[in-house]
Amino acid sequence: MKKQLLKIVKIGGNVINDEIALFSFLQDFASLDGPKILVHGGGKKATEVSSAMGLQPQMINGRRVTDEATVEVVTMVYAGLLNKKIVAQLQKNNCNAIGLSGADANCILAHKRIVKDIDYGFAGDVDAVNSKFINVLLENDVTPVFCAITHDKEGQLLNTNADTIVSEVAIGMSSLYETELNFVFELKGVLKNIEDKNSVIKQINLEKYKELIDAGIIADGMLPKMHNCFNALEKGVGKVKIGDASLLQSDNKLYTTLSLK
Ligand SMILES: Nc1ncnc2c1ncn2[C@@H]1O[C@H](COP(=O)(O)OP(=O)(O)O)[C@@H](O)[C@H]1O
Numbered sequence: 001m002k003k004q005l006l007k008i009v010k011i012g013g014n015v016i017n018d019e020i021a022l023f024s025f026l027q028d029f030a031s032l033d034g035p036k037i038l039v040h041g042g043g044k045k046a047t048e049v050s051s052a053m054g055l056q057p058q059m060i061n062g063r064r065v066t067d068e069a070t071v072e073v074v075t076m077v078y079a080g081l082l083n084k085k086i087v088a089q090l091q092k093n094n095c096n097a098i099g100l101s102g103a104d105a106n107c108i109l110a111h112k113r114i115v116k117d118i119d120y121g122f123a124g125d126v127d128a129v130n131s132k133f134i135n136v137l138l139e140n141d142v143t144p145v146f147c148a149i150t151h152d153k154e155g156q157l158l159n160t161n162a163d164t165i166v167s168e169v170a171i172g173m174s175s176l177y178e179t180e181l182n183f184v185f186e187l188k189g190v191l192k193n194i195e196d197k198n199s200v201i202k203q204i205n206l207e208k209y210k211e212l213i214d215a216g217i218i219a220d221g222m223l224p225k226m227h228n229c230f231n232a233l234e235k236g237v238g239k240v241k242i243g244d245a246s247l248l249q250s251d252n253k254l255y256t257t258l259s260l261k
């Protein structure tokens with residue numbers, strides 16, 4: 001039997017900080033038919049709040065170095081302010097959303113990220129997604145909204161890149177649904193020339209992805225994003241798209257589609 005389509009969407013911190021773009025996007029998201037899941041970042045806001053508190057935000061290869069003070073700030077910003085603001089806006093648009101961290105209902109289990117020579121502190125990599133519980137929500141027409149906070153089941157909250165969360169959630173749900181993963185950020189897609197906002201590369205396969213990395217065209221936050229996109233495709237996610245806040249509009253034709261071949 002053909003599986004039902006589940007749309008999984010991620011919005012990044014630059015869109016979240018632009019209230020006009022955010023509210024317009026949330027209106028489009030709320031009106032999507034069928035089951036859907038939203039994952040949000042908020043890195044930009046976390047950087048602003050950390051700086052205002054006298055901390056010195058540090059990113060390495062698109063990921064935040066998360067010391068003890070920073071994990072508290074990001075929990076307040078992501079799981080608190082941003083998650084609840086987004087849920088309230090979806091409720092306004094008649095989408096019955098529920099805001100969750102990875103600790104809630106053990107939805108996203110993670111472990112402390114260990115990378116040779118780099119200490120990311122309380123940053124997490126995902127081990128398991130509670131697709132069974134998430135499906136209970138979907139089957140009751142409730143839309144889960146995940147922030148970038150996970151847990152390790154030892155009582156420790158972990159800051160996890162939102163692109164990683166969304167791809168792991170998509171992979172986890174792929175056993176139950178046909179999945180489509182959409183990355184919404186402030187640009188129209190993956191650009192050939194970062195100075196030219198219209199130089200969108202419409203189609204990127206695995207081979208082209210490697211060429212773009214070697215050429216230095218993919219950098220910064222785009223590195224973990226694309227890595228997560230291909231990881232999702234390799235593990236059963238049906239379709240992956242990257243674009244701006246108009247990505248969910250049916251008349252939008254300018255975005256990047258990723259494929260393995
Ligand atoms: N080739 C590229 N095309 C588009 N963006 C790129 C590219 N290379 C690097 N980037 C950078 O990646 C950023 C997106 O990553 P990130 O800030 O993590 O996104 P998000 O807001 O979704 O979290 C863009 O703002 C851009 O500066």
Ligand SMILES: CC(=O)N[C@@H](CCC(=O)OP(=O)(O)O)C(=O)O
Nearest residue numbers: 013041042043063064148161162
């Ligand atoms: C470990 C790590 O890097 N976590 C990210 C989580 C938020 C995020 O991914 O936000 P954007 O999608 O807006 O970039 C961070 O704190 O920036």
